[in-house]
Amino acid sequence: MSKQNKKFHYAWLLLIAVSIIVAVGKNGISTAGGQYLAPVTQDLGIGMGSLTLYFSIASIVTMIFLPIAGKLMAKYDIRLILIVSVALMAGSFAMFGFMNSVWGWYLFSIPMAIGSIFITQMVGPVLINNWFKKHNGLAIGLMVAIGGVFGAIIQPVVGTLIADQGWRFSYIASGIAVAVVIIPLVLLFIRMTPSQKGLQPLGTDEVATTDKTAAPEETAKGVTAAVAKKSSAFFALFGFFFFITSIASFSQHLAPFAIGAGYDIKFAGTALGVMQIGILVGALSFGVLSDKIGAKNTAIFAMLIGLIPVGIFLTAPDNKTLFMVAIVIFGFIISSLGTMGPLLTTALFGNKEYSQIYSTAAIGLAVAGIVALPGYGYIFEFTGSYTFVLYAIGFMLVLNALLVFVAFNGKKKLEKAGLWK
Helix, strand or coil, X not given: CCHHHHCCCHHHHHHHHHHHHHHHHHHHHHCHHHHHHHHHHHHHXXXXXXXXXXXXXXXXXXXXXXXXXXXXXXXXCHHHHHHHHHHHHHHHHHHHHHCCCXXXXXXHHHHHHHHHHHHHHHHHHHHHHHHECCCHHHHHHHHHHHHHHHXXXXXXXXXXXXXXXXXXXXXHHHHHHHHHHHHHHHHHHCCCCHHHHCCCCECHHHHHHHCHHHCCCHHHCECCHHHHCCCHHHHHHHHHHHHHHHHHHHHHHHHXXXXXXXXXXXXXXXXXXXXXXXXXXXXXXXXXXXXXXCHHHHHHHHXXXXXXXXXXXXXXCCCHHHHHXXXXXXXXXXXXXXXXXXXXXXXXXXXXXXXXXXXXXXXXXXXXXXXXXXXXXXHHHHHCCCHHHHHHHHHHHXXXXXXXXXXXXXXXXXXXXXXXX
């Protein structure tokens, strides 16, 4: 074993920094956005469906820009990209605080979406894939778990801030705070590859010792992006991304759902904070389980467990204790978006052209945002409840479990054809 492996590897420090960046970006802006829906619609007289259309616009921008994002990350300094990204994301979010018309949300959702692609979607999976040759599942799980810890703190704070200081001040304060936290972390700790620090990926020597056939070229195993995009495994993975994002998108509506069930905004903020506990537990569990029993079995398990909170929301939403239990389990399932998506991509297609395959499959995330987020808003606006939405979520959970089977059958076809190498 080399001296590098005997000492603390920089990959763990980078993982902590990346995890905080993703956590603050997601919880301070992306996930917290749902808490503003009820007060903004009430204050400005905007329909819930009309306001949530800005999520669709952001998703369209994401869908268009995702393939470009992968190429930019490979071409330019990752630190420059992330600093520009947080300026776009946090700056746009802060500008919402000055808006009086729904068109302001539509306009600023465009630069916010471009920035969020790098901060909340791409930087974590890509850097972890570069820095971790072994323990990839654990690293992904830890990243999402750290996000859960930060979310448990940030979400209640945002809810309280909105209740005490108003939504305008909260938008501005949150945007500034996110930028202040992320920019120093990027400058101090983020590097695209281990070679920029004179290192090898974590686990390189361990792989070489245990499997000499995989030594130097381990990171190049898998299929090319051109081959992957034509496979049934890819279309199944795209579908998985679409449905898991549609399921997770309901978290943006949990605050108005809670308020509709008779709770106030502070309780809704607390509930979203409690949800982060589920995200923390789920992230750690899925990361470890994926390393132990594989991404396929872990993903199927996650989808089936998700039926529990759906049942509680449908039958006993007014019971505070059960509501909190459901919120925790729902957070458990939401964590699979951040963990199982990247892990399934690696398990199905390897590391040969990971960033290109992942960024293309992740378009499913954007398509889901276009459909699900405003769709849920309009259903609530027209029916006065989220009942139909919850039945749809239950159906999507079952369908996603089936898609995992389809994806891995597609992988077997690639292997039999000699394309997975």
